[in-house]
Amino acid sequence: MKRKKIGKTGSISSLISKKKSETIYYVDDKLNIGDTCVYESLESNIRKMNEVMGRSHDLIMRELLVSQKPPIKGVVFYIAGLVDEKLVGDFILKALIEDHINLEEQTLTSMEAILTSIKNQVLTIASVSSIKDWNRIINALLSGKTILFIDGVNQAIIGGTKGGERRSIEEPTSEITIRGPKEGFTEAIQTNISLIRRRIKSPHLRVDMMQLGTISQTNVAVVYVDGIVNEKLLQEVNERLGRIEIDEITSSANVEELIQDSTFTVFPTIFNTERPDIVANTLLEGRVTLVIDGTPFVLIVPTGFSQFFKAAEDYYQRYDLSTLVRILRYLAFSAAMLGPSIYIALITFHQDLIPTTLVISLAAQREGIPFPALIEALIMEITFEVLREAGVRMPRAIGQAVSIVGALVIGQAAVQAGIVSAAMVIVVAGTAIASFTTPAYSLAVAGRILRFVMMILAATMGLYGIMLGLIILVAHLSSLRSFGVPYLAPFAPLILEDQKDGLFRFPLWARRKRPRLVSQNRTVRMKEGLRPSPSNGKGDSNEI
Structure with missing residues (x-):
């Protein structure tokens, strides 16, 4: 892949401001594929695809007839291992071969009408769209989607067929609990987002997707709860992610190093976890989470010193025992x-x-x-x-x-x-x-x-x-x-309300408010007066 010379610079930030120094850095072009629009000629599109992908062995091409009367050819491209081949076979190839359109019967006079007919009547797969731009086509292909070119049509049909071999959902090895749930994140970003949505069944849960890495094109999802999250925090997260200019993002650790506040400290300033239940709880506190494709570790911001002493087990057992164990952790760390x-x-x-x-x-x-x-x-x-x-x-x-x-x-x-x-x-x-x-x-x-x-x-x-x-x-x-x-909140500055889930773990009915410095919206999360009380002896309890 060709590289474009940017100039002399000392860092990525100075690269953006075009400051000069003695070191030469290079940043990869987005795709560098020349023409950006799909051709009307099928042969030209096939040739272009082979040039861009380098005739890779895992690039599968299948030619077929889209229409018999008159005969119109088409070709399907997909990457082996990135797609669910059953979806490709049953809902794309089989549909095109068995239910191809007949122009004489349907009197389709324009190629746009042919495109619309295939999308709306022939293909039975759930996600179907049409794209003209080659950059987006190649990105979709490398994301596990199937591409269909039709002779005489200057657009490509994109089918959502993402699949392939993935690791099943298992118990996290680094965060084991006795009483809590036993499922953890995997390396598939869509699976991880679904695990979060299973726990927060709210339309206010937002997932903003972006891609980082000019070569790796890694999917990164910014997940938050609208109405609870602090808008300034969300804006700061998006700005820091937007400043990232790098060839590859291969793990959550890469993102963590590029967006954290201070790099000259041994203490972590971004929390990471493999557990969906921890992510769901932090989202409902007003925090923002970053789900990175290819890694089971999800990043949580902002975080504090006290959060690293909280275990998922603390919220699945009695509050008095959780408080004792949490104090023991502080003493053991010291x-x-x-x-x-x-x-x-x-x-x-x-x-x-x-x-x-x-x-x-x-x-x-x-x-x-x-x-x-x-x-x-x-x-x-x-x-x-x-x-x-x-x-x-x-x-x-x-x-x-x-x-x-x-x-x-x-x-x-x-x-x-x-x-x-x-x-x-x-x-x-x-x-x-x-x-x-x-x-x-x-x-x-x-x-x-x-x-x-x-x-x-x-x-x-x-x-x-x-x-x-x-x-x-x-x-x-x-x-x-x-x-x-502040990293030491709620100890410094001292916030008495947040002390209920700091060094101590108060019962759930006593923790009515969200952390004050994290979320300024909808700070109260529980109705007052939910403290349990014994029966009043007036027939409310069953007698033996």
Whole structure:
């Protein structure tokens, strides 16, 4: 495919403003197929299609007669594997061959009348349209649709036959619940949108489709609930998507990197999920979701720090148990990030804060250790990270066994060899287990990265270094925004109403309002006075 030279630029944004620098970038033309209008000659259209598609092996062409009296030829094109071949055979090819029009009987005098007759009387497929532009024709072909050219007609008939092999709907592997629904998104965008519509049966649910990637032409759906969504938020999402100029979009991570607020942070500012129920709940809060074709992960904006500690399981069990588990997640995340650094600070600088008996025991364990506490912790942390990565990348049947057995064997051998102390193994193992309690993998990774930073601060300045690191961390989190919404909301700024689904999970009847900073439209979502109450004893309950 030919490329068009744009000019010298330093980035995509400066490319748009035509600023000059020393680097040369190229942006692909939309299709670069020359003539943009369909020819009246069938042979010319066939030749053009073969030139554009390069006579690809999976491009299927079937010639047939559209009319016998007089004989008028037609040709059908489709891509094998992208179409439902049963639809093509039963509703297009069979209909054209068996029910072809007879011009002498129907007295169709113009080619436009022939086109209209085929669309309205012959083809029985649900979605049928006619297009003149070659760019749109090729895009439809590559999207799984079937193209019909008729000799003497300067338009092509497009039939909706998208299909092919797809992965069935299964339970998400990264977000498992005990009581909730067991279905998750797939790689097919239409399937994912249908899963959302099954949960929100409202005409106000809007789906705006666009294509990103000048070569990949990836379908991206912007999904929101009209009347609840903040119009400024929706406009901001569309503007950021409209600024994307890139050859390929292959996953939701590509879109996330190009539209997020701040790229210089380890914390995720866009939430992603595989669960349709989570997407439905966030849409009803006034958020906007992005469904990308080819990936089961749906992006949700805006998001905040507290949203990464909420699991789907929280809303399928009692609110008191959900609150306890959610508080436990916050504590576990703090322990995973600060556990080794606190141990290093106490051992290195603040032995007087440790009980005397424990100090004597730790000193006896470290008597033959040749490394300082920081090096000892780094050895164990890096070893565990290697084992964790090996367990993820290896086949599922042996991945968990290798990581568990490896950790036990290496930890025991390291203690016996005098490389690390037994207390350090306990601290590292405890923090590693605590890191698995965070529902969002992206936030757990951020905690693992910050763990190493805190360890270095603790080894250099003790508890003062840890406090300095926490102050900088809180200041950094306070500066972050997700599509204009403060990242630490509802904690900073403090919003008492939103605290009902922040650190705590209040019962459903107590959460009458939507998040204040997300949606300013229809903020009240529940009738007042729905709190359950016991029977009044006047015959409302059945007696045995």
